[in-house]
Amino acid sequence: MTAVAHGAAAGPSAGAGASRPRRRAAGWLGFTPFAAYTLIFLAVPTVLAVWSGLTDEQGAFTLANFGAYANPVILRAFGNSIVLSLATAVASAVIGAVICVALLAVNPTGIVRVVADAAASVFAQFGGVMLAFAFVATIGTTGVLTLFLKQAFGFDINALAVDKTAGPLISQVSGMFFVYVYFSVPLMVIAFMPALVGLRPQWGEAVATLGGSRLRYWLHVGFPVLAPSFFGSMILVFAGAFSSYATASALTNTGVIIPIVMQQDLSSETLPGIAHVPGVLAIGMIVVMALVMWLYSLLQRRAARWQR
Amino acid sequence: MSGRIGPRAVRVGATPSRATSTVILVLAAAGFLYPLYALFRFAFWPTAQTHGFTLQHLERLTDPGQAYMYTQLFEGIRNSLVIAIVTVVLMIVFLLPAMILAELRYRRLRQVIEFVCLLPISIPTVVLAVGFVPVYQQIWHITGSVAWVLAFAIGIIVLPYAYRPIQSNMSGLDLVTLSEASRSLGAGWLQTVWSVVLPNLRGGILSSALITVSVVLGEYTVASFLTQNTFQTALALLQHADPYVAATFALGALLLIFLILVLIGAVGSVSRHKRKAS
Numbered sequence: 001m002t003a004v005a006h007g008a009a010a011g012p013s014a015g016a017g018a019s020r021p022r023r024r025a026a027g028w029l030g031f032t033p034f035a036a037y038t039l040i041f042l043a044v045p046t047v048l049a050v051w052s053g054l055t056d057e058q059g060a061f062t063l064a065n066f067g068a069y070a071n072p073v074i075l076r077a078f079g080n081s082i083v084l085s086l087a088t089a090v091a092s093a094v095i096g097a098v099i100c101v102a103l104l105a106v107n108p109t110g111i112v113r114v115v116a117d118a119a120a121s122v123f124a125q126f127g128g129v130m131l132a133f134a135f136v137a138t139i140g141t142t143g144v145l146t147l148f149l150k151q152a153f154g155f156d157i158n159a160l161a162v163d164k165t166a167g168p169l170i171s172q173v174s175g176m177f178f179v180y181v182y183f184s185v186p187l188m189v190i191a192f193m194p195a196l197v198g199l200r201p202q203w204g205e206a207v208a209t210l211g212g213s214r215l216r217y218w219l220h221v222g223f224p225v226l227a228p229s230f231f232g233s234m235i236l237v238f239a240g241a242f243s244s245y246a247t248a249s250a251l252t253n254t255g256v257i258i259p260i261v262m263q264q265d266l267s268s269e270t271l272p273g274i275a276h277v278p279g280v281l282a283i284g285m286i287v288v289m290a291l292v293m294w295l296y297s298l299l300q301r302r303a304a305r306w307q308r
Numbered sequence: 309m310s311g312r313i314g315p316r317a318v319r320v321g322a323t324p325s326r327a328t329s330t331v332i333l334v335l336a337a338a339g340f341l342y343p344l345y346a347l348f349r350f351a352f353w354p355t356a357q358t359h360g361f362t363l364q365h366l367e368r369l370t371d372p373g374q375a376y377m378y379t380q381l382f383e384g385i386r387n388s389l390v391i392a393i394v395t396v397v398l399m400i401v402f403l404l405p406a407m408i409l410a411e412l413r414y415r416r417l418r419q420v421i422e423f424v425c426l427l428p429i430s431i432p433t434v435v436l437a438v439g440f441v442p443v444y445q446q447i448w449h450i451t452g453s454v455a456w457v458l459a460f461a462i463g464i465i466v467l468p469y470a471y472r473p474i475q476s477n478m479s480g481l482d483l484v485t486l487s488e489a490s491r492s493l494g495a496g497w498l499q500t501v502w503s504v505v506l507p508n509l510r511g512g513i514l515s516s517a518l519i520t521v522s523v524v525l526g527e528y529t530v531a532s533f534l535t536q537n538t539f540q541t542a543l544a545l546l547q548h549a550d551p552y553v554a555a556t557f558a559l560g561a562l563l564l565i566f567l568i569l570v571l572i573g574a575v576g577s578v579s580r581h582k583r584k585a586s
Contacts (some may be wrong), residue, residue, distance in 0.1 A: 027413055034406035037398070038424050041464045045439025046431055052438070099336050104322055105329035112333070122569050123340055128528045129544045130558040134343035136547075137350040137555065144346040182343065185336075196322065204321020214321075222322055243432030246528035250544050259434040263533055266441060282435040293430050 050286065053279025065280040074261060074277070078284065080173050081242060081258040088180040089238035095181070096188025096237075097230060100196045103189075108197075116189075124186040128246035135179045136251070140170045171252045179247055184237045191236050195229030195303065228303035235296045239289060258285060344562075351555040369553055377549055381557065384542030387455035391538065392524040394459035396517045399470045402463075404513065407474055408505055411483050425471035428464055436464065437533035444534055455536045462530055466523050470516045473572070477512025515572045522568045525561060 056062040068074050106112040138145050139157055149155045161169040169175040199222070207217040245259035255261035262278040324332075354362040368374045403425070410417040428436070440461045451457055483505060490500040506513075528540035539561070546554040 027409065030409040031406050031414075031417070034402045034421075037402045037460075038464070038467075040443070041440075041460050042424070042427065042436070042467075045436050045443055045461075047439070048442050049435050049439035052442075095336075098332055101322060101324055102329040102332035102336075105324050105326055106333075116333070118570065118573055119337075119340065122566050125522065125526065125565060125569065126562065128526055129540045129547075130526070130562055131343075133543075133547065133551075133555050133558045134347040136551075137346040138343045144349060145342070182340070199322050201321055204323075207321075217321060239430070243434065245434050246532075246540070249528070249532060250547070259432070259529075262434050262438060266438065266533060267535065278438045282438045285432050285435055289430055289432060 049279055049282040051279070052276055053281075053283045055276065065276040068277045068280045069284070073255065074258075074281070077255055077258050077261045078281075080256055082288070084173050084177060084180065084257060085238045085241040087177055088184050088241040089234045091177075091181050092184035092188045092237050093192075093230065093234035096185045096233070097192055099185070099189055100193050103193065104196060120186040120189045122186075124183060124190060127183045127244065129250040131179060131183060132247050132250035135175075135182070136170055139175065139178060141168050143170075173256050176248055176251060176257075179251070180241050180244070183244075183247070184241055187240055188233055188237050191233035192229060195226055195233075199225065228299045228305075232296055232299040232303055235292055235299065239292050239296075242288065242292075243285065344559075347555055347559060351552055351559060366553060366556060368550065378546075378553065380537060381539075381542045381546055381553075384537045384539045387458075387537055388525055388527075388539035390456045391459045391462060391527075392521045394456050395463050395466055395524050396520050398459055398463045399466065399516060399520055400513070403467070403470060404474065404509075407471075407478065408483075408501060408509075411478055412487055412505070422471070422475070425467045427467075429468050433465055433529045434533070436461075437530055440530060440534060453536075455531075455538065458530060458534065458536055458538070459524075461534070462524055462527050465527065465530065466520050469519045469523050473515035473519065474509065474512040477509050477515075481508055483508070511575050515575050518568050518572050518575075522565045525565060 053065055054061055054063070056064065069078070103113060103116055106116075135143075137143055140146065141158075143157075146157045149157055158169045160174060161172050162174045163172060203221050203225075204217055207221060212220070243259070245263070248257055249260055249263065252260070255264050258281055262281050265277045265281075352361055352363070354360045369378060406421055407418075410421050444457070444461070447457055447460075448454075486504050486508065487500045490504040491497075495503070525539060527538065528544070531538040531541045532544075543554050543558060546557075
């Protein structure tokens, strides 16, 4: 569509020579494979997911599907998803920021820094089923850490679970928290490190010349300058945790968080009345993500002030 | 504060002391390596002993009588490898020409392409997967329920990762001037792209292909929603039947992904080196 519109607009200005507008149109055609691909496999699925939440069995528009949010199971799963992602975001942001600050002290071209950068990108990719296995071997019922804590301190790791009656820690939301933090901290390091590197040494020198301590530096320079990037990176971590499915799915088969509920409802489509539940949940997720991304862009604008 | 007089103590700004930094980094490294150690120990330590190394947990893997347990796993690995190859081809056929065309002739479209490529980050994969289900019901009507067509869906998930290396390669070059030079020497568009543009983008394309492979090998969500058998879904199923073999293959895959990412780092530093030298 755009190709035609542009060709028509360019026609009069190109003027002389009939071949020129034609070649221009031919150039635009080069985008068709990419455009068609992203249309069919990105735009259409997104629209279909949203649409399936807004239609009834006959395909007519309805808002009745939103009644799913009155279902206590779904409500709890949504609450779990948000609380788990929030807790992961806060914990990972703090841990990640501390690691970033520690990395400031090492030579930026030295081996430690290179290894740390590589490790961050490897561990940020290391989600899903394989990470779930590693944590089952660590804090599962017969996990290495579980046994060690029991033998050395008499401490039962399952006591950390919020709901003590719902089986071992690892298959609960409170156990997933640890796994989520594991793949979120590297993401935080990758997202937050550039802001820390961007702190000018002159600012520290200025505070020192004026007689300020390092505490004063952090209070009056460090925290205020870094705050927008810090919270921005935290939001990215939240978004990553909120949309994550693979790790949780390998740890439990009960619908404790929204993505698992969606998968279960999709695969049991034969049950009447819930065929449109995944669509409605998808809308909920999109709303949360849109909100979060809007916040992120606001914070990015504030952060950009100091990154000139 | 007594240290102020000494030359070593003039630390200002955000940089912590060497000791603090070391303690934090060692703790972080231990925390990240511990679950890997646990997985390794689970897979390779003799049962009910505190140390040692054994392959006894893997013996069933070579037992023909129990081969049926692993057929799904090997089929999943085959499917994932095929999907990885098809996805790389898709990126080269769909993404790369669009990026080159935008860079050379329609520069205002570069932002549109960037926006589209980064979009899959802000749309949760599970949301896309819900939409993939009806799309694939149509596709499988035509092709039958085969795994390799998953590459089209996974290609969307891969877009942000595949886009970045090529983009950063392009932004380090002046492709417009290069192609004008080539054209003024009498080369046609095709020849320019083939013998000037593509050779300059080799590093970016290679990194992009490698990261695509590593993402495809770790992909679980789309395959799980579309109930197809890939490496990750087969691993998830195998964890109940034979957790040892599952853990071993998970470790192997991790090692492979780690090597791929190290290779990408090496490609990056080689091309940076070249640019400095030239």
